[in-house]
Amino acid sequence: MIFNSISYFLLFLIPGAVGFRLLPPALRSWWIAVLGSLFFVYYSVTELAGWLGAACLLLFLWESILSRLYSPASRWCLVGVAAALVSLGVFKYWNFFVGLATSADKNHPWHWAGQFLPLGISFFTFEFIHYAVDRWKGRAERGTIGEYLAFILFFPTMVAGPIKRFQDFLPNLREPSKECALDWRVGITRILCGLAKKFAIADLLTAFTDHLNPTDVATAPRWVLPVWLLAYGMKIYADFSAYSDIAIGSARLFGLKVPENFDWPYLQTSISGFWRHWHISLGKWLTDYVFIPLGGSRNGLAATCGSLLVTMMVSGLWHGAGLNFVVWGAWHGGLLVLQRCWASLVPGESGPIGRAFGWIATFSAVNLGWAFFCMDLPTSMLFLRRLFLG
Amino acid sequence: MKPPKSTTPSPGRLKRLIEHANGCTDWWNDARRSTLPGWIWGLWWTLLLMIIALTCGQSSKFIYIDF
């Protein structure tokens, strides 16, 4: 509970946005950096891992110092990428990989009993990696240390994105919008819509999705299983797009624009279309920093399919430290591969009937995939078995 | 003679309206930078606030319904 708490609005957003507008340009970046640090500490202590989690603010400090050494083709950029991957790996995946290696023995000495996740680690490490890689490639300007701290500590997007790009954020930070009234009208609207979506749709649908557990899945009548799964699909869309709405609206109050994250994903008529409209900032990040480095579409169909599969499995693993997430990623990777192969066999645009079929197939496949996302592997297999075989 | 303007909202127009009401776009009509009057936005915000007030209590205390 961060974006839907009174403390977020009264302690951080409103003072932050008003202060940003009133301060002279030289102090604005530092204002965001200080506020972002306080935000990180406050919510780490009150919502997550306590003072130990709050101490992870040092990761930002370390990254901001290291970033001063980045330059085009510099090895320090690779050190930065490695450092971000190590932090993510240790905090998020330590017990997962130890569990795989030791058959999930919680008494094993390598098992980290007090494992905790620093606030927003999945997102800020991706921004660290983006900056390091783009500095290495000469695609991003250095910026001052204050500007970089403002980028990584910008609290509206810190917890759950959208994942920003420094080269898009920096010009906006240096010259924020001066249309204050317009920004506040649009920002307030976006925030209120996000909150209404979260409470009235996402939270209400939890009444269905709470039943996606082993006991209820095993005993429920068959007809209700697709209802629960579709409810989950709607709930996760409403929940995450609501979060993005609040983040984007919050940024707008500062006069800053951050990337859009959702664009009618469930109306898409192909799986690749879905991934261009669902969690857009993540999709772009994976394309630029995983898919393309793996070869992208440059090396023929087989290699492209391999890259797609790996990229989507990385996406799955990023979403959660569990085999079910890897399977979910592989499911989507498989769908993308299928689409590529189909497109190579049947090239050209589809007509209205083809698009209608494409929509039904995409919508069904995406929602079936949620079974792996929201339940552990045994329960999701039970669910699918009961759904298709009774 | 010009054909009469269609009064049936097309899916595209409906999508634009929803996006504008959601705050995704600044203007209903980008070319003319047009939008709804302020009091309509006020009514829309009131409706959203009422929805939020009605539903924000979930997964917190729910009490005394059966007593």
Place this chain on the structure above:
Amino acid sequence: MERKRLMQAVLVALVGLMLTNQAVLWAWRNAAPRQVVTRLESPRPLKTLVIGNSVVAAGFDAAAFDQARPDLGPSENLGLGWTTPIQHAAILTAALRRHPETRTVVYPFFGHQLGTHTNDNWRGLSGNFTVSYYVAPEVSARHYAPNSWIAPVFFGAASKFALFTDRYLFWAKTEKVRRTISSIGRPAAAGNPGGGGFGQLMQSDDKTFTSDTVEWTNRASLLSPPLRDIIQLAKERKLRLVFVEMPLPSKLNRQYRTPEWAAYREKLAKELQGGGAELVGDSAGIEDGQFKDDLHLSPAGAVLFSKQLAELLR
């Protein structure tokens, strides 16, 4: 132009919120806490006030009492279910401000209720506890957060917003919708135990009750701070303050037939007498058929009890 549009939007939204606030106040004007407020603000003079929780709300019949003791009437039932002595102190304070003519205050209770003191999250009181926000809020602020300067400010501000104080009432509607949704394809979820199971919620088994009674008796004081507040208030205004042990069905009142309870009661009576208050009544005295559940009297039982109470106060 855009600034004007924004100002208009903000103004309309503020007016809309105020109207919504009033609508909530009107829509839930008959909710239990608001009914208590209506009763305590009654224009007729009230000579006897009866305060307490749901056992009082269900168990006191003002008409029967007034008929039996016209010299002590008119009386009024200010009992409110699911409340604590903090709310009772606040309700009594507000009632006495409105009715300086009151001469008698009756406080029926059961078990160790008089010593129990809860310190809930005062920023998020829910249910009937929210009456603390708008009935003599300074009293509740003092008991919930004795050393806080912000609590009285918060309580005072909260009292103006029915959208906040009555939120649990419309949240209950949303919760009903959730439960309906949840039950689709599933058997209805077991609700909170009401009715017959109520007593089991409130009373422990015989052995536990007896050992709790011994523990209470060994304490320095059997009265919580809000109770001492009530006693002090009655003393200052020279009111007759009477604590009444409520009748209970036989299943529960056997716990009150023990030497441990007799010792507790004796100590309680002494402490109350020290503050100028009285202790009367008996947990037996009304047969089981007069109860609607394990704790609360039926309307007929309330009439009977009220007449008995009228006699006890001679």
